Amino acid sequence: MNDATREPAPTPALRLEGIERRYGRGETTIEVLCGADLTLWPGQSVALIAPSGAGKSTLLHLAGLLERADGGEVYVGGAPTSAMSDDRRTALRRVEIGFVYQFHHLLPEFSAAENIVLPQMIRGLGRAEATARARELLAYLGLAAREKHRPAELSGGEQQRVAIARAVANAPRIVLADEPTGNLDPKTAGHVFGTLTELVKASRVAALVATHNLDLAARMDRRVTLREGRVEEMA
Numbered sequence: 001m002n003d004a005t006r007e008p009a010p011t012p013a014l015r016l017e018g019i020e021r022r023y024g025r026g027e028t029t030i031e032v033l034c035g036a037d038l039t040l041w042p043g044q045s046v047a048l049i050a051p052s053g054a055g056k057s058t059l060l061h062l063a064g065l066l067e068r069a070d071g072g073e074v075y076v077g078g079a080p081t082s083a084m085s086d087d088r089r090t091a092l093r094r095v096e097i098g099f100v101y102q103f104h105h106l107l108p109e110f111s112a113a114e115n116i117v118l119p120q121m122i123r124g125l126g127r128a129e130a131t132a133r134a135r136e137l138l139a140y141l142g143l144a145a146r147e148k149h150r151p152a153e154l155s156g157g158e159q160q161r162v163a164i165a166r167a168v169a170n171a172p173r174i175v176l177a178d179e180p181t182g183n184l185d186p187k188t189a190g191h192v193f194g195t196l197t198e199l200v201k202a203s204r205v206a207a208l209v210a211t212h213n214l215d216l217a218a219r220m221d222r223r224v225t226l227r228e229g230r231v232e233e234m235a
Contacts, residue, residue, distance in 0.1 A: 011078040013173045013206035014040040014063060016231070020071030021058055032058050034229030035072070040174065040206035045197050047217035048210040049234065050226040056210040057178060059226065063208060064097050064176045065089045077173050094123060098167030098205075100177040100196070104159040106151040112138060112162045113147040116169050123170050130169075137165040140202075141195055157188035164196055168203060175200070177209040181216065189216065 021033040032055040040046055050056050061067040062074060065081060074081045076096050081089060106115045113134045120130035138147050141161045151159050160180060167175050180196065181189035193216045200207045209220065217223050223234040 010041065012039045012075065013042050013077060015075040016063060016072065017075065018072035019062060019069045019074070021062060022070055031229055036229060036231045038224065038231045040208060042206055043201055043204040044222065045200045045207045045209065045220040046222045046224060047220040048208055048224055049212070049214065049217055054226040055229065056226065060176050060178055060208065060210060064099060065093045095170060096173045098170070098172040098175045100163055100167045100175065100180045102179040102182040104151070104163040106159060106162060108151050111148045111150055112143060112154065115162055116166045119166060120169050133169060134165070137169060141165055156184055157192050160184065160192045161195055164199065168199055168205060171203065172205060175205050175207045177207065179210055179212070181211070181213065189213065193219065
């Protein structure tokens with residue numbers, strides 16, 4: 001195959017290159033990340049497994065453009081982000097990155113469908129299109145009959161599935177999840193986790209999921225850990 005017909009190399013959904021992050025506490029500086037590198041590809045699920053205090057949440061915050069690194073670069077879809085203004089980072093985050101947390105953070109006064117419609121309307125979609133997308137996602141997640149229910153009327157697993165639907169509603173490039181099943185019983189956690197990984201494959205989104213659950217992590221495409229401030233691949 002000559003150069004004219006060769007397929008172009010795929011672009012990583014997310015790439016962290018030489019990331020450094022440190023925090024000052026009095027006269028002491030705590031080095032959390034020291035040259036961390038990580039690449040996520042479209043349609044790939046990656047489990048981030050590390051003990052508390054190792055820097056998992058910090059890595060997720062930096063990957064999600066919620067914090068700025070002290071060194072290195074975060075690339076989203078091949079675009080460097082360190083020199084972007086806060087407004088530009090916010091706009092990029094709103095379109096390209098979805099978040100799922102341990103606590104679902106659904107708005108209690110709105111229905112399941114409305115919780116998924118709102119971020120789409122903030123992005124600029126019309127209500128009709130956003131509502132159709134919300135209903136499609138809820139049906140895919142087995143929640144079509146629950147779209148008018150408020151969070152208090154949903155089980156913990158149902159609430160977290162709505163949170164996952166909200167995270168992918170804007171068709172982001174990346175989903176970042178911080179212990180998304182930490183508050184669920186093992187059976188429900190397995191179901192919610194399966195839902196997340198199915199959506200990753202179906203939508204070609206890249207997912208980075210911090211978890212302590214080794215059984216669930218084993219179902220993902222890759223597993224990485226943090227050791228001395230660097231990302232290391234696990235078997």
